[in-house]
Amino acid sequence: MQDSQFDVAIVGASVSGASLAIRLGRKGISTALIDRAKFPRRKACGEGVSDIALDSLNSIGLSDDIKKLQGLRFFSYRLDFGDRSVELASGKSRYLKGIGIQRYLLDKMLVDRAAAFPSIRAFLEVGVKGIKRDGNQFILAFSTGQKITAKYLVLADGVNSGNSKRLGISMIKGKRPLWGISYTLEGSYSKFTKEVLILLKNGFEVYCTPVSDTMLNVAFLTRKETARYLKDHALQDDLLMEAKEKCFFQGEAVGPPLSVGPVGATKRPYRSGSILLIGDAAESLDPISGMGITHGVLNAELAAKTLISIIKRNIPVDKALDEYANDCERMSRPYRGFTRLTGGLLRSPHRNILIPALVKTDLPYLIRSALKHPSYNRTFPVSFFTIFLRLVGK
Numbered sequence: 001m002q003d004s005q006f007d008v009a010i011v012g013a014s015v016s017g018a019s020l021a022i023r024l025g026r027k028g029i030s031t032a033l034i035d036r037a038k039f040p041r042r043k044a045c046g047e048g049v050s051d052i053a054l055d056s057l058n059s060i061g062l063s064d065d066i067k068k069l070q071g072l073r074f075f076s077y078r079l080d081f082g083d084r085s086v087e088l089a090s091g092k093s094r095y096l097k098g099i100g101i102q103r104y105l106l107d108k109m110l111v112d113r114a115a116a117f118p119s120i121r122a123f124l125e126v127g128v129k130g131i132k133r134d135g136n137q138f139i140l141a142f143s144t145g146q147k148i149t150a151k152y153l154v155l156a157d158g159v160n161s162g163n164s165k166r167l168g169i170s171m172i173k174g175k176r177p178l179w180g181i182s183y184t185l186e187g188s189y190s191k192f193t194k195e196v197l198i199l200l201k202n203g204f205e206v207y208c209t210p211v212s213d214t215m216l217n218v219a220f221l222t223r224k225e226t227a228r229y230l231k232d233h234a235l236q237d238d239l240l241m242e243a244k245e246k247c248f249f250q251g252e253a254v255g256p257p258l259s260v261g262p263v264g265a266t267k268r269p270y271r272s273g274s275i276l277l278i279g280d281a282a283e284s285l286d287p288i289s290g291m292g293i294t295h296g297v298l299n300a301e302l303a304a305k306t307l308i309s310i311i312k313r314n315i316p317v318d319k320a321l322d323e324y325a326n327d328c329e330r331m332s333r334p335y336r337g338f339t340r341l342t343g344g345l346l347r348s349p350h351r352n353i354l355i356p357a358l359v360k361t362d363l364p365y366l367i368r369s370a371l372k373h374p375s376y377n378r379t380f381p382v383s384f385f386t387i388f389l390r391l392v393g394k
Helices: 015-026 051-058 063-068 103-115 162-166 224-231 233-246 291-311 317-347 351-359 363-372 379-392
Strands: 005-011 031-035 072-074 076-080 085-087 098-100 120-124 128-134 137-142 147-155 178-189 195-201 204-212 215-223 249-253 258-263 275-277
Touching (some): 005 015, 005 291, 015 103, 015 120, 031 103, 051 063, 051 291, 051 363, 072 204, 098 204, 128 162, 178 233, 195 233, 204 233, 215 224, 215 233, 233 249, 317 351, 317 363
Parallel strands (some): 005 031, 005 147, 031 120, 076 195
Antiparallel strands (some): 072 098, 076 085, 137 147, 178 215, 178 249, 195 204, 204 215
8 A cells, every 4th residue: 555545535533434444444445544633632522322333333343442441331311300300211121231431532442443454544633625536536635735545535524524515515504403511520429320311401401421430421412592501600510510419429520621512403415426424524413312423333334335345346336325325314314313302302391291201101112123223114213203393392
């Protein structure tokens, strides 16, 4: 492999971009993995990784690496309304076996694993200043003055993808974006609940995810019209105090909070000509219960399958890319519906009545089955999302 010529260039080295690079590296495909960030870097995130995403990452040999990050397993989500709470999985149905894990450690591990493959070269702390098509290849110009060429281009550079804009890729903006901040707290637990706690209070959703024996992630989310209240430090302190108390945690914030937003607000095509888009660069989902990370990991899995079929198996490019776009839409539809449903429930004025009632039905199990098993008939859950959202006035 020449230093400046690659089969694939991936712009963005977070979870989706780095996991794609690992899949390509396992097949010996020459890949440039590019990111302007310096790793490890902290990133605003709820830091919950679902069992579905874990299964996908474990399938490419990352099980031991993930264990070394010393995250904490969780088995359910608990919704707290202040005066009452409900658990989304209990007893024999505790099937939500995700993990709380510090995002900066996960990102760093994935980048390091990708860079260890002989066929991959990581360009970190390097910005992309220009991308142009030249015949059957792309030319990428870096902030360092260096240029590389690649036969195929993948954009994994997030919801605010400047490269998508530069390349003229259209974007649809959502009507109700969310804004927020996240804290990392360090201290100790008097009890491990093995749950992700979601406080619903004062127009905020507060996601509390244990991420190690000594760390708790607390992320606040709210709509744009109430986001200005996040500047009220007294309000933040009150919510943090309640979060710590209900998570049986004592400790203080490590550094200042990180801001996030807008999220759950954009959608771009998964394919634009011969360019593949993955993760938040393609579609930013409502960040509930780790579905954003899950979507990005599964999206990377589909992108890898497509690129391998083109490069290694000589499948016609247009046919493979058409199938990629269709597969991504089929994969994303239930996740999109899931986040719309859960977001509609959490923000409904009738949530105190609706959520406890639905928890007692088989709906949570049906939804999870639709998300976890690709062959599952997803017609019912997706159709239900649309009908139910009309009822709750989303």
